[in-house]
Amino acid sequence: MYEKLEKQVHEFYNNQYLRNRYPSLSYIPSGFVDACPDVAAVALGYKPAAWLGKPSETDLHFITRCCYRGKELFYLDECNVLICDRKDFEKFKKIWGSPNSDKEWGTLLGYPEHLVNLFCECSEGREFPDWEKYNLKAEHIALKMCMDID
Helix, strand or coil: CHHHHHHHHHHHHCCHHHHCCCCCHHHCCCCCCCCCHHHHHHHCCCCCCEEECCCCHHHHHHHHHHHHCCCEEEEEECCEEEEECHHHHHHHHHHCCCCCCHHHHHHHCCCCHHHHHHHHHHHCCCCCCCHHHHCHHHHHHHHHHHHCCC
16 A cells, blocks of 8 residues: 555656646545554655644554654644644644645645645535536556556
8 A cells, every 4th residue: 555655646746747747745635544644755756745633554654654763743632733844834734724724834844835715625624625616637657557447
């Protein structure tokens, strides 16, 4: 499981076309079960921070790797965990729960600037964008990558 997720994270972040159309690998429908691909992305050095719910066994494997990279684990509350640099935690903590802070939150999580608005839409409880209408080529690449289809 670890190797498959690691391979997918490398493939996603090394595919310029795909990475410029999805805020992160977490937005691609896949068979990650309960793992958070953003934790693996932080562990592998692609993202500066990750935000997740209760960590799974797979997440714990990558959280350990994040710690080896100098990241720290912070609990914002009983259901929200943040992995980031200590200096950035104060920034996250300052905006945690603040109204209209999604844009700043997305930026701190390392989402590309042109995709922060998509992150904001999703974090406001709106349904995920219709990726097929958004970009059919990116959808096909993502599904092929994550579900091993032709």
